[in-house]
Amino acid sequence: MPTNDISGYEKCNGCGLCTLPCPIWQQRHDALLTFAGRARALQGGAKPGEIRDSVDACLLCGSCEPAFAMDIRTVDITLKLRAALNGYSKEELPHGQVNQSSSGRALLVPNAALLENKDLLKHSARLLDIPVAEDNGSDVLEAFETGRRPKAGRAVSFIKTLTGIRKVITADGLLKRYMQAVLPGLEVIGLGEALLRLPGMQTALRPTDLYIIEARSYNMDFNRCMPFYTDISRQTGCAMNLDLQRIAIPTGGYTNTETGNEFTPQNTGQIRWILEGRSFNRIVVESVEDIGLLKNAEVDIPVVHVAELAGEDAP
Amino acid sequence: MKQDEFNTTKLPRGIIPPDPVGPDSLKGVPRQQTNPSRWDGTGWNAFVAELTSRDIMINQSLAGRSVYITDGGGVAMGLPRGVLVARSSEDVATILKAAQKYTVPVSVRGGGLTTEGECISFGGLQLDTRGMSNVLHIDEANLTVRTEAGIYWHSLAEALRRRGLDYISAPLNMTSSVGGTLGVGGIDINSPKFGCSADQAIALKVVTPTGEIVECSERENTELFERVLLGYGQFGVITEATLKIRPFTPITMHYFYYSSLRTAIDDLRFLVEEEAADYLGILTMLDRAINLLVAFDSDEKEREFFSRYKKRISGLGEIGFAIHMAAHYALHPWKAKEALYLLERKRSLLPELSPAAHMHGNKIIDRTVVFSRAVWKFWGDREMVIPDLATSSEKFAEAVERGNEVCRRYFPHYTLYCVGIKLFGSFENRPRYELSCIPPDAQNFGYGCEFEPMLGNHNYSRDHFQSFKNEIYDIGVDMGTSYYRFGGMMKGYIRRAFGDELVDKHLAMKQKADPAMILNPDVIF
Ligand SMILES: Cc1cc2nc3c(=O)[nH]c(=O)nc-3n(C[C@H](O)[C@H](O)[C@H](O)COP(=O)(O)OP(=O)(O)OC[C@H]3O[C@@H](n4cnc5c(N)ncnc54)[C@H](O)[C@@H]3O)c2cc1C
Ligand code: SF4
Numbered sequence: 134m135p136t137n138d139i140s141g142y143e144k145c146n147g148c149g150l151c152t153l154p155c156p157i158w159q160q161r162h163d164a165l166l167t168f169a170g171r172a173r174a175l176q177g178g179a180k181p182g183e184i185r186d187s188v189d190a191c192l193l194c195g196s197c198e199p200a201f202a203m204d205i206r207t208v209d210i211t212l213k214l215r216a217a218l219n220g221y222s223k224e225e226l227p228h229g230q231v232n233q234s235s236s237g238r239a240l241l242v243p244n245a246a247l248l249e250n251k252d253l254l255k256h257s258a259r260l261l262d263i264p265v266a267e268d269n270g271s272d273v274l275e276a277f278e279t280g281r282r283p284k285a286g287r288a289v290s291f292i293k294t295l296t297g298i299r300k301v302i303t304a305d306g307l308l309k310r311y312m313q314a315v316l317p318g319l320e321v322i323g324l325g326e327a328l329l330r331l332p333g334m335q336t337a338l339r340p341t342d343l344y345i346i347e348a349r350s351y352n353m354d355f356n357r358c359m360p361f362y363t364d365i366s367r368q369t370g371c372a373m374n375l376d377l378q379r380i381a382i383p384t385g386g387y388t389n390t391e392t393g394n395e396f397t398p399q400n401t402g403q404i405r406w407i408l409e410g411r412s413f414n415r416i417v418v419e420s421v422e423d424i425g426l427l428k429n430a431e432v433d434i435p436v437v438h439v440a441e442l443a444g445e446d447a448p
Numbered sequence: 449m450k451q452d453e454f455n456t457t458k459l460p461r462g463i464i465p466p467d468p469v470g471p472d473s474l475k476g477v478p479r480q481q482t483n484p485s486r487w488d489g490t491g492w493n494a495f496v497a498e499l500t501s502r503d504i505m506i507n508q509s510l511a512g513r514s515v516y517i518t519d520g521g522g523v524a525m526g527l528p529r530g531v532l533v534a535r536s537s538e539d540v541a542t543i544l545k546a547a548q549k550y551t552v553p554v555s556v557r558g559g560g561l562t563t564e565g566e567c568i569s570f571g572g573l574q575l576d577t578r579g580m581s582n583v584l585h586i587d588e589a590n591l592t593v594r595t596e597a598g599i600y601w602h603s604l605a606e607a608l609r610r611r612g613l614d615y616i617s618a619p620l621n622m623t624s625s626v627g628g629t630l631g632v633g634g635i636d637i638n639s640p641k642f643g644c645s646a647d648q649a650i651a652l653k654v655v656t657p658t659g660e661i662v663e664c665s666e667r668e669n670t671e672l673f674e675r676v677l678l679g680y681g682q683f684g685v686i687t688e689a690t691l692k693i694r695p696f697t698p699i700t701m702h703y704f705y706y707s708s709l710r711t712a713i714d715d716l717r718f719l720v721e722e723e724a725a726d727y728l729g730i731l732t733m734l735d736r737a738i739n740l741l742v743a744f745d746s747d748e749k750e751r752e753f754f755s756r757y758k759k760r761i762s763g764l765g766e767i768g769f770a771i772h773m774a775a776h777y778a779l780h781p782w783k784a785k786e787a788l789y790l791l792e793r794k795r796s797l798l799p800e801l802s803p804a805a806h807m808h809g810n811k812i813i814d815r816t817v818v819f820s821r822a823v824w825k826f827w828g829d830r831e832m833v834i835p836d837l838a839t840s841s842e843k844f845a846e847a848v849e850r851g852n853e854v855c856r857r858y859f860p861h862y863t864l865y866c867v868g869i870k871l872f873g874s875f876e877n878r879p880r881y882e883l884s885c886i887p888p889d890a891q892n893f894g895y896g897c898e899f900e901p902m903l904g905n906h907n908y909s910r911d912h913f914q915s916f917k918n919e920i921y922d923i924g925v926d927m928g929t930s931y932y933r934f935g936g937m938m939k940g941y942i943r944r945a946f947g948d949e950l951v952d953k954h955l956a957m958k959q960k961a962d963p964a965m966i967l968n969p970d971v972i973f
Contacts, residue, residue, distance in 0.1 A: 146522065146830045149559065149623035150821075153602055162579045162598070163533050165507075170515045177514020177527075184511045202825035363805050377606055377814050378821075379805050410610035 138224075139181060139217050141210040144203065145172035151197035151207060154380040157190050160402050166190045168197045168207045171214070181214050188214045193278060193307060194383035195352035199359075208310060208353065215280025223314065225282070229292045231299065231318035239263045239300040241324070245271050246421040247304040253421060257440045261302060261327055268294045270308075277311050292316060302327045304420070306349025323350025325419025326358065328439045329365065337442035340370030343413035344439075347420040348374070348383035355380070371417075374407045382407050386422035401430035408432065417442065462965040464553050464572075465490055483524055483937070484970035487571035491550035492529055495573075498546050499532075504539060506530035506573065516557065516574045520621075522831040523910055524565025524937055528555070528574035534598070535579040537653055537661045537687040543575060544685070545659035547966045554966055556681050558598055558625025563834050564936030566680065566971045567628065577627050580687055583607045592650060593693050597627030597686040605816060614696040616648045622820040627686040633678055633885045633932060635896060637729040637741060637819070640720040640868035646677040646880065647872055653688035657962030661687075671879075675957065678884035680935050681968040682954075683961050697745040698811035699727060701801070704763025706738040707772065709852060713845045713866065715740060715761040720868035720893055721841070724757040725749065727815075730866035733793045734786065735852065737773070743815075789861070797826060827863065829903045833913045835920040835938075836898040838885045838930040844895040850923045851899050858916040859901035869894040883946055883954050883972075885932040896932055921945070935971040942972060 145168075152158040152167045164170040166187045174184050181188065188211060197207045216223055241258050243265060248254060258265050270291040276283035292315060295301070300320040303309065309321045325347050328334055338344060344366070351358040359379050366373050374382045385403045404426050416436045418424055427436050466485030496506050507513070508530045518525050534540050547554045553572030560567050568574075577598035584594040588611060595604055601618035604626065608614055617636035619629060626645075630652070634645025642648070651665035654676050662684075664673035675683040706712035709732070716730050719742065727743035740763050744750040764772060777787040800822045806814045837847045848866060855862040871894055875882045887894050899920055917938060924931055925944045934941055943951050958973050959965065965973065 146828060147518065147520070147560075148621075148824050148828055150824060153600065153622060162581045164515050164576065164578070165512050173515040173517065174511035175514075177510065177517050179509075179511035179514055183509060187511075202821050202828060359805055377602070377609060377817050410607060 138222070139175070139210065139213050141206060141213070142172040142175045144205050145169060145176070146203070147173060148202065150200045150202065151205075154196035154200055154376050154378065154382060156192055156194060156196070156383050156385050156403050159406055160400075161190075168211065171211070181217050184214075185218060188218060192383060192385055194348050194385070195306070195310075195355075196348060196380050196383055199352060199355035199380050200378060212277070212280065212310075215278075217280075219280045219282070221276075221280055221282045226277075226315050227288045227292055229295075229316045231316055237299040238297055239302060240266045240295070240298050241302045242266045242269050242304070242308060244269065244274075244303075244305040246425075247324075250421050253438055253440055256443075257324060257328065260331060260440060260443050263302065266294065266301075270294075274305065274308060274311055278307060288315070295319065303350070304347075306347055306351065306353050309350065309353050323347055323354075323358075323419065325439050326350065326361065328419075328442075329361075331443070334439070334442055335365050335369060338365065338369040338371045338417065339415065341412075341414045342369075342371040343408070343411060343416050344371050344373045345384065345407065345416060345418045345420070345423055346374055346381045347423075348381035350419075351381040352383075372411055372413055384420070384423050384426055386420060386426040401426060404430045404432075461551075461963050462959060464551060464965065464969055483526060483565065484570050486526065487529075487553050487969075489529060489571060491552060495546055495550040495552045496530065498550070499543065502542055504532065504542055506532050513574070516560070516569065516576070519557075519563065519565055519567050520559075520561035520832060521563030521565065521834075522829075523563070523833065523913055524568055526565065526568040526570035528569035529571055531574045531576060533576045533579035534687075537580075537655055539579075540575065540577075540655040540685050540687055541659040541661050543573065543659075544655060544657055544967065547573065548658055548962075548964045551964045552966060553969045555968055556628075556685050558628030559600060559621075559623045561619070561621055561624045561628070562632075562933070562936060563832055564933050564938050566632075566933075566936040566968070568936075570970065572966075572969070575685070577625060577685065577687070584688065586611060586613065586693075588613065591693050591695075592690055594688065594690045595626060597630070597652075597689050598625050600625055601629065602816065602820075608693060609696055612696050613693050616692055616694055617642045617645050618816070619645070620816065620819045620823050622816060626689050626691070628681075630677055630686055630689060631679055631681045635867055635869060635932070637727040637743070637867060640728050640870055640893065641723065641726050643870040643872055644678075644885075647870075648692045649677060649689055650692060651690040652676060652686050654684035654686055656684045657967040665690075674879040675961075677880040678886070679880070680884075680972050682958050682972050683967075685967070698808055698813045699743045699745055699815050700747070700750055700811050701727075701741060701743040703766065704740040704742065704761065705766065705769035705772075706740065706763050707736040707769075707776070709735065709738055709849060709864075710845050711762055712738040712740055713848055715763060716866060716868065717841055717844065717895070719757060719761065720895075722757060724753055728868060730864065732862075732864040733797075734790055734861075735856070736776070737769075737790050737793075743812075797822065800825060827900055827902070831903060831908075831913070832900070833917060834898045834900050834933065835917040836896055836932045837920065837924050837927075838887050838894060838896045838932055839927070840887050840890040840929075841893055841895060843887075843889075843927055843929060844897070847923060847927055847929055848897045850927075851897060851920050854916065854919045854923070855899050855901065858912070858919075859903075861902040861904070863900045863902065865898045865900065867896050869896060883950055885930055885934075887930045888946075889928065898932070939970065939972060 151169050155167050157166045171187050191211045195208050241263050273283050273288050273291045304324045312319045312321045419439050465488045512531050513528050555569035556575045557567040558577050580596035580598040582596045586593050602622035617638050629645045654662050725742045726745045729741045732738045806818050839847045921941045
């Protein structure tokens with residue numbers, strides 16, 4: 134029985150810090166469409182149904198979470214609101230347990246865009262020396278993101294495919310949050326980070342590069358990722374899509390437009406904001422979707438995927 | 449007359465009728481003054497209908513209005529009847545014209561970080577300026593930026609930093625807007641060197657209360673320029689600003705510790721007036737643990753400080769102060785609880801002021817991020833009361849000590865934040881300083897002290913807060929000081945603090961500029 138628990142927003146004290154990195158704020162400057170706006174509206178007595186546009190607009194990019202001086206799990210609260218609006222409850226999620234004594238196998242879980250780019254997928258898997266998941270759970274993750282109930286049995290069957298797995302490399306950082314909820318203990322790492330940890334990858338970055346981090350992976354794991362990427366940026370001199378708070382500015386390219394947000398691949402405002410005022414002569418992306426976004430934005434500068442930095446059999 | 453049977457001829461100009469069920473309707477229940485009365489809504493529907501016919505859609509939903517229910521202080525509460533996120537000066541002009549016609553109060557909000565309810569709408573229209581957040585032009589050669597005024601200082605910094613530039617001075621909170629800050633002052637820890645944010649403005653685009661769009665500067669429409677800067681939103685809505693900017697520099701920070709407030713203040717004044725550092729401020733942890741922050745934009749300035757000024761101040765370094773405090777608490781073991789509080793404060797606060805990701809060697813890269821996050825983390829409660837006193841150099845130490853005494857009676861823990869502010873003239877050649885946070889008798893430098901209780905998990909009543917603020921503000925009346933936050937809930941002090949003559953002069957100017965008195969009512973007038 135869904136409980137429609139939407140608690141958490143009451144902690145918001147209205148400082149507005151969460152709006153600073155928010156892509157919806159950056160594009161619309163309408164407070165109601167941000168996390169702070171939703172929290173204030175609910176505090177003021179509005180029902181979730183009255184803020185549906187705002188709940189739908191969120192990209193679940195996670196940028197607002199590290200922006201808080203206090204600890205507020207904004208993404209979780211928005212996910213709960215979506216689920217409540219769709220009559221689903223996070224408590225209905227299946228729960229598994231990672232077997233800590235399992236062999237420690239790792240698995241690459243691609244998202245739809247990476248799955249489509251077969252050469253890049255193969256190349257990434259070869260570099261990482263791990264198999265590609267046969268079931269990438271994209272329907273389950275989509276249900277999680279949109280707050281809808283997945284097809285009967287799918288959530289459980291997806292978890293089953295991870296039996297014996299200790300570590301997942303994901304192309305979509307939202308999987309980190311999903312796994313925290315359903316398979317605590319499973320190590321989930323972003324594809325970009327995993328590739329950058331391979332020997333020789335970081336040295337391929339140049340001071341004249343702009344490196345575009347997959348923001349969900351980074352922001353939802355901020356305390357671990359921030360020092361890692363900050364070090365790389367300092368050592369290589371390459372610029373990154375980090376703001377002054379060291380939060381990754383999302384391109385919005387990977388988000389699920391089913392939710393009704395405006396970040397379609399044709400919406401290039403956010404990518405333009407990332408590029409604005411910076412000088413660089415190559416762009417390195419972690420997210421395949423960003424290649425398309427940059428193309429749509431008619432960016433006239435070479436774009437490579439981080440996997441291509443290795444130079445081996447580059448597609 | 450029913451709420452929306454509107455007839456302009458029946459309404460006396462300049463009177464915004466209060467809702468009969470207002471905060472002062474509980475007869476016989478004594479209360480400190482808090483919220484202003486809520487407007488009764490006469491003419492609202494006609495106002496909205498006119499704007500709708502001009503394609504300006506007012507959001508009247510509960511969700512949309514609730515976003516604006518309070519300000520940074522979280523103590524004053526008021527619900528607007530409707531909200532508009534303004535996208536252009538033309539939007540603002542259309543609204544103000546209609547507001548004059550229908551006598552609808554319009555409260556302007558940028559970051560909404562006032563603490564006395566100044567930006568809150570009590571039943572009228574809330575005009576959110578943040579829809580105007582574009583940086584329009586950065587002139588790297590002449591070091592100026594033209595920006596829309598709803599932008600957060602932090603967002604402006606994001607755009608400037610990519611070009612190796614920075615704004616000059618802004619509040620330490622990241623989410624105050626350029627327009628809202630120019631209207632109230634804007635104090636940074638580099639204000640001893642650069643003055644307040646309002647003094648960084650070169651030119652403004654302003655929509656007057658009657659809806660004219662006017663460009664003004666020190667050369668063009670000077671009177672409006674001088675009225676709008678530090679004008680608490682009484683004389684117009686700032687929609688664009690040209691500001692001075694500067695090359696970005698990381699800063700080197702040093703802390704000196706004191707156990708005497710008076711000595712720390714004397715040293716602050718000395719360093720401010722000698723222009724010995726680029727950044728200066730006092731932050732107290734306890735009455736006997738006072739921190740003087742001294743920072744530099746350049747190594748040369750830092751070297752000069754250590755060779756010329758360091759020996760002339762009495763602050764101790766961290767180790768020296770630790771020994772001093774250890775000796776003190778060894779002799780006063782019954783104060784062990786205080787010692788533990790201090791240790792905990794030091795343990796949690798100091799690392800926040802030099803987080804690895806924002807440091808480069810011993811330099812702080814993003815001072816605003818570092819300080820603002822610390823401010824929100826350690827002082828940013830759901831409710832914040834920050835009464836202050838703004839004084840001349842001569843009166844500063846006494847004012848701070850008297851204010852500190854009040855804090856001690858009301859709260860177990862509090863912080864004092866003291867800064868100096870460079871002035872660029874007097875009331876005669878800078879009329880903007882008149883009826884503002886700039887103290888009337890200050891010369892060359894003004895000083896400010898904020899008294900900020902640490903509320904923790906205590907629940908205090910609004911009356912408790914108000915009594916506390918009143919006692920601090922009474923000191924100001926007694927000593928002839930000014931205040932940074934004298935509007936909104938503290939507006940009862942305006943005549944007492946500034947005198948009838950000055951207030952009546954400004955009231956007459958306001959009535960002329962804003963015949964229906966609709967723009968930001970109850971902030972000052
Ligand atoms: C945690 C915290 C820390 C703070 N730190 C500092 C600090 O270090 N230094 C400092 O100086 N202050 C500080 N303040 C006070 C606050 O920053 C100032 O009041 C702030 O600069 C105002 O900017 P705002 O955009 O938030 O203005 P708002 O609160 O939105 O508005 C301020 C006033 O100006 C009016 N107004 C708003 N926008 C406009 C406009 N475009 N044109 C005309 N009138 C307008 C409003 O009606 C209101 O009366 C702090 C406040 C908080 C809560
Ligand atoms: S998750 Fe991203 S889009 Fe959603 S409110 Fe936070 S910052 Fe904005």
